[in-house]
Amino acid sequence: MSTYFSGEGNIGSAPEYREFPSGNEEPRRLLRLNVHFDNPVPTGDGEFGDRGGFWAPVEIWHRDAGHWQTLYQKGMRVLVQGRMVRDEWEDADGKSRETFKVQARRVGILPVRIETITLTSKPADAQQNE
Structure with a gap:
């Protein structure tokens, strides 16, 4: 669902970053x-x-996820869009558990409590292709 x-x-x-091997x-x-x-x-x-707030894990599956782990920080205000899905598992005692998580399509940073933003320049080879 x-x-x-x-x-x-x-x-x-x-943020928590993980890689999962996929053969070759x-x-x-x-x-x-x-x-x-x-x-x-x-x-x-x-x-x-x-009133009525809740915690939810937000998952971002993307090839740039490793780079983004330094971008997103604790306390940052974000706008999340994606799918809310039910996640079922068994705990250490063998009891069935479930929670809801968000599989994000977009996670936008909102300009609240941000002091500075640093932009990096494009690599030289990317500028030549423009």
Whole structure:
């Protein structure tokens, strides 16, 4: 079961990067983010409180996932779009467990709490092909 998902939240821990061998082909790369999707509502005194927020693992499967692990950081505000899927497994005691995770198509960085952005120049061979 899966359904379309779009939500804003904060990355709650350092990104987790993994590679999975794929025979003679390039390995599959996964970047997992732990994101708290919040629901800010006004409290009446000019502040906001969270009502009904939840944590969900966000999986980004992409060949550039290794590079992106340094881009995404704990505390960063992101907009996630993708599919929400149910993940089932057995815990160490043999009990059936389930959770929901997001298989992301896009993870955009929102300009909240960002102090600086550094852009790198294109490699010389890429500039020649333009």
